[in-house]
Amino acid sequence: MTQFFRALVAGAMVAAIGAGSAMAETRITYKSAKTASSYYQMAVQIAEAMKQGSGGEIIVTVEESQGSVQNVMETRARGGDYVFTTPPVLVKLAQGGKAMFEGKGSPKFDEIRALFPIPSLTMHFVVRDDAGIEDFAGLEGKKILIGKGSFGAREGAKYLELFGLEGKVELVDVELSNAVAALKNGQIDGFVTAGSFPAPNVIEAAASTGVTVLSLSDDQIAETKRTRLVIPAGTYAGQEADIVTTSLPVVAYTTTAMDDETAYQLTRTYWEQKAAMGEDSAWWNGVDAGLLQNITGKIHPGAARYYDEAGIALTDAQR
Structure with missing residues (x-):
């Protein structure tokens, strides 16, 4: 009985460790562009960088997109694990119900928040x-x-x-x-x-x-x-x-449905891995904190926490 009891305890401990690992893992869907585009390739690089920089705790699945307008529109039905890329001007148009978003407005558009800039x-x-x-x-x-x-x-x-x-x-x-x-x-x-x-x-x-x-x-x-x-x-x-x-300018966005800690970890890992990505693809070397000035809307509070820690100034309008 003692040996059997020990085996049960050991099995329970292994299961608990496995459950803890699963809970620690953050899964993100990243929607970018058509597979043939350079922006899809960037998305794949970001996915690899997130896994590498987080020690496997952030797993990013890249989804093909037909374009930035589709990426914005999908915020209406997506949850807190959704990250997408689009020019800031399209977010502004969506929130104002203008141009291609006329008659297609949604309160969800007002919940869009920026994380970090990517190559323009x-x-x-x-x-x-x-x-x-x-x-x-x-x-x-x-x-x-x-x-x-x-x-x-x-x-x-x-x-x-x-x-x-x-x-x-x-x-x-x-x-x-x-x-x-x-x-x-x-x-x-x-x-x-x-x-x-x-x-x-x-x-x-x-x-x-x-x-x-x-x-x-x-x-x-x-x-x-x-x-x-x-x-x-x-x-x-x-x-x-x-x-x-x-x-x-092109920026990676999410919504307020994403919790602050996840937004913080995504943003921190991105900037910490950017130099390594630049060694493989030179387009990352054109990205620096100066591109944050192109973000005309609000930045996610979790991302803002990283920028505050890094000493990168944000405007009042971005908070």
Whole structure:
């Protein structure tokens, strides 16, 4: 009987330890972008970083998304384990019931809270070095590829119109995936792309062909109503000076349904693992605490606790 009793006690202890481990494990669903996009790849990196940085206590499952609007809309039905990415402007539109959210409002939108910034969508106007293009005026009469249906394509077309180039640039009807090959073959003089920097297609073009990425003036940036961003000199092969361009900030969000401790641990682990992620993918090196200024809404109290501990200032509006 004594041996049997000891076995029961030992079994109970093992079960208790297992239950404790299960209770300590935090499971998060992270909804980002389409699987083919760089932002889906970032989501996978974040999932790996969370597991590594938390010693396996934070497990992130990455879900494919059809876009940022869908990510925001799903907050209406999701719980406290939901994290998603979107530009801050879409959160503002959702909370105001405007644009694509008109007639689709929900009290849940007012519960959206920011955690941390991720790499911004950064505009690149890339031209061949031998095309003789030094500024946007130089695009007149040139063959430029802007792609189809993407944020970069829409933004590129908008900029050409804003800067008086609508109808003066020959837009080449080719998929953006073919841009580097078309540039090499001389079929186009340049292309427009939007993504986190350094952008893989710009890296390839700079290394194989030799390119210039055009800078925008302060007046041009003001016309676009986008966020100013500087790509440091040396980011791309042959780039000797900073590139001044525009960006669309992107942020990881959750809602007030997430408890403060979970939000704190997610935010702390993200920032502690960011340098390691940057060793694998350079786009993380463009993220720093300065990007927090692009968050126009409120930051989750758990995340704010981390920023307070780290000595990172938040605005009154973000609390």
